[in-house]
Amino acid sequence: MTSHVLMVDDDPVVREHVRGFLTQHGLEVSVLDDGIALKSAVQNLRPALVVLDVMMPGKDGISALRELRHAHDDVPVILLTARSDVLDRVIGLELGADDYLGKPFDPRELLARIRTILRRRNGASSFVPGAPEMRPSYRFGPFEMDFSTRELRRDGERIALRSGEFALLKTLVKNQMTVLSRAQLNEHLRGAGAHRDRSLDVSIWRLRRLLETDPSEPRYVQTVWGQGYIFVPHGDPSAAGRIAARPPH
Numbered sequence: 001m002t003s004h005v006l007m008v009d010d011d012p013v014v015r016e017h018v019r020g021f022l023t024q025h026g027l028e029v030s031v032l033d034d035g036i037a038l039k040s041a042v043q044n045l046r047p048a049l050v051v052l053d054v055m056m057p058g059k060d061g062i063s064a065l066r067e068l069r070h071a072h073d074d075v076p077v078i079l080l081t082a083r084s085d086v087l088d089r090v091i092g093l094e095l096g097a098d099d100y101l102g103k104p105f106d107p108r109e110l111l112a113r114i115r116t117i118l119r120r121r122n123g124a125s126s127f128v129p130g131a132p133e134m135r136p137s138y139r140f141g142p143f144e145m146d147f148s149t150r151e152l153r154r155d156g157e158r159i160a161l162r163s164g165e166f167a168l169l170k171t172l173v174k175n176q177m178t179v180l181s182r183a184q185l186n187e188h189l190r191g192a193g194a195h196r197d198r199s200l201d202v203s204i205w206r207l208r209r210l211l212e213t214d215p216s217e218p219r220y221v222q223t224v225w226g227q228g229y230i231f232v233p234h235g236d237p238s239a240a241g242r243i244a245a246r247p248p249h
Contacts, residue, residue: 006047008032010056021107035064140233172231181228
């Protein structure tokens with residue numbers, strides 16, 4: 001089945017060049033020249049993925065992405081940003097962009113990113129680590145995880161988590177105080193033989209932005225250097241350092 005990609009860019013040269021290249025490589029491509037109609041186009045076309053330029057007149061890509069996510073639409077989005085514009089990338093990731101690519105870019109790299117995301121999404125139907133479970137809620141610090149509704153709440157207020165982020169947090173919680181390598185996390189989340197990409201980094205980054213008072217000094221989702229990540233339910237900031245300092249067995 002041919003995957004449908006929606007390309008949103010106000011530059012007609014870029015738009016048509018990318019459409020031609022992606023079409024040649026087996027994708028169906030629709031185009032828009034601004035973000036104003038993105039929400040309705042996604043609802044009508046139901047693309048498998050959106051490639052969204054940030055800098056556009058009328059409605060910029062960040063505003064269009066925000067509108068999509070506020071409507072609870074989880075369509076994958078790759079942002080096209082100026083290479084120097086870190087702020088747009090950060091805001092886009094916080095709003096739920098799945099990846100980003102700096103302009104100017106090689107269409108072959110865009111195609112590779114698209115295929116990676118679609119492969120990950122298509123595999124999710126048969127491998128669902130974040131699926132609902134009938135088990136008691138789990139509390140840590142001011143947070144409560146509801147496994148049946150797949151919700152995370154802080155002091156009773158719901159926090160918006162995407163399905164992949166909830167699945168990651170659930171995996172970490174189930175293995176609390178156990179160091180999980182990147183390979184182990186990818187296998188838990190995507191099954192054996194999962195492809196390496198930076199979605200794990202993005203999900204860890206987002207979780208820390210939501211859970212931590214200071215994401216640069218995480219207390220709950222800590223890095224054990226050279227080994228992986230560990231979930232620390234009591235929030236002891238020195239836990240990862242102590243584990244890393246242990247002599248090998």
